[in-house]
Amino acid sequence: MIRRAASDIRAAVDELSRLDSATGDGDHGSAMLRSMDAAEKALAEAGESASPKDVLFQAGWAVMSAAGGATGPLLGSLLMGLSEGFGDNPRLDAAGTAAAFEAALASVRKQTKAQPGDKTMMDALVPAVTAIREAADAGAGIPAALKQAAEAAAKGAEATVTMQARFGRAKNLGERSIGSVDAGARSMALLLAGFAAALGGK
Amino acid sequence: MIRRAASDIRAAVDELSRLDSATGDGDHGSAMLRSMDAAEKALAEAGESASPKDVLFQAGWAVMSAAGGATGPLLGSLLMGLSEGFGDNPRLDAAGTAAAFEAALASVRKQTKAQPGDKTMMDALVPAVTAIREAADAGAGIPAALKQAAEAAAKGAEATVTMQARFGRAKNLGERSIGSVDAGARSMALLLAGFAAALGGK
């Protein structure tokens, strides 16, 4: 799952940096690249038998160490929140996944007060988590739930074009931040698309 | 004598600064202005009855305090050297004046190793002192001796146009220092012309 997301992100490094250049300091691509490298390395070191909890914790910690900037703590918190959400006895069904993503969102929210509409990764993450929960409540399986999450995230990221940034470096630009997709929202959408694709079997 | 020189210098402040701009830092006019103000003030404070020795010493000291840059110590030394040259019992004849100017030159030479040809005030001062000595030896009076000195100084100053500076700020310019009259040589010529005019009765 993480591997598939990593390869999608790697393919998009330049695009992400370009988006970050428009409103920030242009390093989001390399931050995401470092994150994915770190996460995969953590995965490999944890080995096959490690629990989702442990693997995600290690991956989150590794991302925080490696990414720097805003991406490190935010993406790291997401992964560590997922780890906590799965807990020691993960229910590997849609409801359990929804709960884990809710825990992940709560963990990210400890780091930032950004809400959807503020032109950040939250514009992709929040609708995605809502979508998983709704799908799970409607009785969908994990692949379907993640597919709906990915679609919601993509829509959320697209919508950031017209937003004015209220968090992160882009905030300094005020109105000039309007007009391009937020880099962090885009990478979040790519991540979720990667998760969905990995579990959707393609 | 000093007063006449001072008024000539005041009339030439802008010219001197312009010359200094060409090869230095453009402040020679204001340095000479401050010098003349200081010298006249010293003169006034010394009173009518003061000896040449004392007046010249005070004037030299005042110039050094006021002028700054290269002008202060050089012109100050000249005046203090004159003071020493006249001594306690000044012989106010051409020979005594020649001796005093020789002492003045010696005093300036303690401050600088510049020689005629180095594009400095020495190009005006050295031939002027020689001229006074020759005039005195030939039996001329003070007015005639100073007139010849002023002419020699003017000629010496003019000749600096084609020289390359080897002392002072202008030295840094190397070959680019060629092409204009040296500011300090010009002011020295003006000083001597002022002395000559004062004693020449016009």
Place this chain on the structure above:
Amino acid sequence: MAMKKFINDPANLTSELLEGYVQAYGDKVALAGDRTVVRAKCKDESKVAIVTLGGAGHEPALSGFVGEGMLDASVVGDIFAAPGPPPVFEALKLMDRPAGVLFVVLNHAGDLMSANMAMDMASKQGLNVRQVLTHEDIAPGADSPAEDRRGLVGCVPLYKIAGAAAEAGKDLDEVCRVAEKFNAQMATLAVAIKTATHPQSGEEIFALADDEMEVGMGQHGEAGTGRSQMMTADQTARVMVEQLAKAVKAGKGDKVLLIINGAGATTLMEQFIIFRAARKVLAEAGIEVARSLVGEYLTVQEMAGFQMFVAKMDDELLSLWDAPCDTPYLTVR
């Protein structure tokens, strides 16, 4: 103009500068791990430790103040970027002790996120750490919410105050108390007149017209509160002092600590001229400049401008300020 700096591979800036720094002051500081500067000679474990974090590129801040009487550890990020939570947590763990750790954080989004994450980890592991957040920038208005106000050069005197209390053997409650007292009584305002280049991207961090200045400019080129025509030193000082004195509620008879912190390319000559002017304005209001610093403490590369800092001082704060310290860039005998 193209970037013109004495550097090598821009990717190695922070590691090379830290290497040079600890070599230059090997008698006072050392590296623990890649990016954490600690004292060469550790403080007694019975005393509270002071830890901070922040991006590089502001030298001598923050690591220039590691040493006796001030910081115990400074966790360094990349140029203008916070370190990640793991090294921060590691530093807190390294400094953990029964007496506890005071963790000083400057209010910048990245710093705060790393700090919060590290604090979470620390509390999970039962470390005895307390956090103080500086946010003394009054550019957005002295009354605006703390979260909108950045931490500027005020961290430096706060390290000094807290560090002196810790060195004197005060317990964590006491060290926290004086740090928070000082924190509540300080204010900074920044002004910029010439931009700097980011030493990694080579890009200018902001743009100003030849005759413009900007009051309130942040220390990474964040927009300030207002551009104006360039003013004289006296005029600039007056505008700034008046806002600062009001912000810290200093009035007739009060004593203040005044700091003029050069941004990089503004000369000490100018800083002294500004300082003189600031004192004059304070004197008119009957405010005494009881202590002061003039120089470069927290810089923004080769930006021209400065930060003016004012803190209201009482006898307790003054005596902590006067206590000896021995760090590479601040020494009190």
Place this chain on the structure above:
Amino acid sequence: MAMKKFINDPANLTSELLEGYVQAYGDKVALAGDRTVVRAKCKDESKVAIVTLGGAGHEPALSGFVGEGMLDASVVGDIFAAPGPPPVFEALKLMDRPAGVLFVVLNHAGDLMSANMAMDMASKQGLNVRQVLTHEDIAPGADSPAEDRRGLVGCVPLYKIAGAAAEAGKDLDEVCRVAEKFNAQMATLAVAIKTATHPQSGEEIFALADDEMEVGMGQHGEAGTGRSQMMTADQTARVMVEQLAKAVKAGKGDKVLLIINGAGATTLMEQFIIFRAARKVLAEAGIEVARSLVGEYLTVQEMAGFQMFVAKMDDELLSLWDAPCDTPYLTVR
């Protein structure tokens, strides 16, 4: 770009900056007359006094080093201009004492003329003054006559060495001896990459192309020995260290004092990176950096560049270097 500085009337620069300076460090320094900075608390008359002179505009030099263990008096001229002989003589007279005065002069035409004139007066009045002339610039070649070599940042460590000897109660012969010993073993090389504006005329003190650097540039924009393409920090350090080590004849097993002195706009970040590189080159040659300083000691307004200083040290010089001092811009505990 037009000059952009925080100043008032350019005619008052020096007096305003000195006023600000002595206010900022009132516990350490005071003004004697208009332009002479002395210690706030005078040194015991039984000890040799150390006096220096020089133009303003190089802050913190020279007056930043007046204080315990270093200078007793610094006579200040206008921006980049020597003070006249009279205030210099007055300062020598003020500091005159049976123990005598060491008078440190940097080799620049104006400084030297004022110094010589003041020395003349002093000897006529029977003052007990001895002069040391610094001329450690090796830009014109280490073997070129002393009179062609300028005095650069080397005066600062020389004040420290001589000041420590004086503070220790050594007599004038001894203080002179160590000062001259150190003087003979030091060398400096300067490099400039961006010009500065003269704060009075508003004019640039030299011009360099966007991709050029100049090694040997003097501290008032005097031409150096050679322009080249901009080099990396490592390359620049290598070029400079090799010339300096050769000049002071330092080789395998020798100990040196290494100073990186920022010119104004060159960041401490860069200075640390240069310092690290310089140490590496010295280490390759088996030369030990026994002591060091990195920072702004003698600046050239907002010029970008630095001076690299190397002095060969023996045990006597090292112990004088390590002696305590307490001045506004250099403190050793």
